[in-house]
Amino acid sequence: MPRRKLRKIDQASAGGPVQSTDRTTNGLAMKPCTRSAYESRLLRVLVHIQRNLDRAMSLDELADVAAFSRFHFARIFRAMTGETVGEHVRRLKLERAAGKLRHTRQTVTEIALDAGFDTPEAFSRTFKAQFGDPPSRFRVLRGSFRPPRSPSGVHYDQDGVLRGFTPYQGADPMTLDVSTREFPTYPFAFLRHVGRYNDIGPVFRRVAAIADERRLFGPDTKVMMVAYDDPSVTDEQRLRSDAGVSLTDPTVDTGELIKGEIAGGLYAVTVYKGPYDGLRNCYDWLMGSWLPNSGYEAADRPCVDVYLNKVEDTRPEDLLTEIRVPIRRP
Structure with a gap:
């Protein structure tokens, strides 16, 4: 499967309307600079997650990093990345675990606990579902491995460095x-x-x-x-x-x-x-x-x-x- 090109982002009466303001069709040509700003703010969150993967991060904390509404942050994150925050964090931890299996001598149990699993068995089931092999077999295989699918193109980076991400277009694009x-x-x-x-x-x-x-x-x-x-x-x-x-x-x-x-x-x-x-x-x-x-x-x-x-x-x-x-x- 070819790698998708990441978009590079600069990091820098009852219910009746009182007034109808600006009208847009599809809303996709109104202010092109605004999307860039949204993506830059969300990129800050994605970097923050990478660099704090081993501690609990609340949705409010992540919303504040991006300066998004706390009330709607989770929905904005999912809509723009194709994953919930929880799904994103779990996938990054699995990708990190795959690297540890190949390049360290940590036991499977230690790696499972580091990835947030309570038991090696639960880790093994989830890992196999993502990578096709259980951790013990994956560890002895040679060559590079393909990480799990990422709707946003973002994968684990041990230095927490991200150049950008691919904004999710949705499984069923709409025109409204x-x-x-x-x-x-x-x-x-x-x-x-x-x-x-x-x-x-x-x-x-x-x-x-x-x-x-x-x-x-x-x-x-x-x-x-x-x-x-x-x-x-x-x-x-x-x-x-x-x-x-x-x-x-x-x-x-x-x-x-x-x-x-x-x-x-x-x-x-x-x-x-x-x-x-x-x-x-x-x-x-x-x-x-x-x-x-x-x-x-x-x-x-x-x-x-x-x-x-x-x-x-x-x-x-x-x-x-x-x-x-x-x-x-x-």
Whole structure:
């Protein structure tokens, strides 16, 4: 397999918009210098990880290295590198372990512990899955070895030196129209869901039943989900989200529904057409392709999904979801 060329980077009413600002198509030609700045900031994180591989690094620490939003850093990292932070760190440690097997006299157990594994058996299984041979056989083989696939082209370097990386283009590149809009803060009635985002359906049905009983639906009512956690770093059984409806009258009795607010501010807005399980790819495209070219930064507020048609009488391929990603001007 030919080596990919690395890009060299210089290190130096309810829910209605108040104002529509600049309009972009695909968002890929707006400010070319911005992508370079995003990539340079992410490169700082990749170097920081290489040089601190043996200690725990929090997502907040890495976000601060890049000066990215702590709330959205994990999603930006995955979208631009093709790996979660955890996947990236594990792969680098395995590559380092491969070098130790070939060039040092450390035992397999010592190397396994250095790589963060509790037992040599667990290390052996994972190593074989990546390199094709168990550690003991790999150690006696001659010649160079091919490291595991890296979506970003970044591999372990014992000196922590990186010239650049290949920004991940995504397994399923998208073409979407994105606008930036200013929304007000407005009241919201909801129920909390904890678990997989795709399992929130029963909660929405309960919300709809209560909202219908309380006569909360009106011509401007929005059915919405607010997501608080990134599935790439939070266990799916612990993902938090709110399923609810916008309110035109904040004083109305909402029964079992909890009253809250959807934070106002500037958002990047696009409409995705298709089944809900494709929303993750859409978010990856927004964070990894649109945002770095947009001239904006991700803001420390949760993303919001607005459902524009009913799942009960709409084919999955015709479902429309308005995605709102909070942004701010630098």
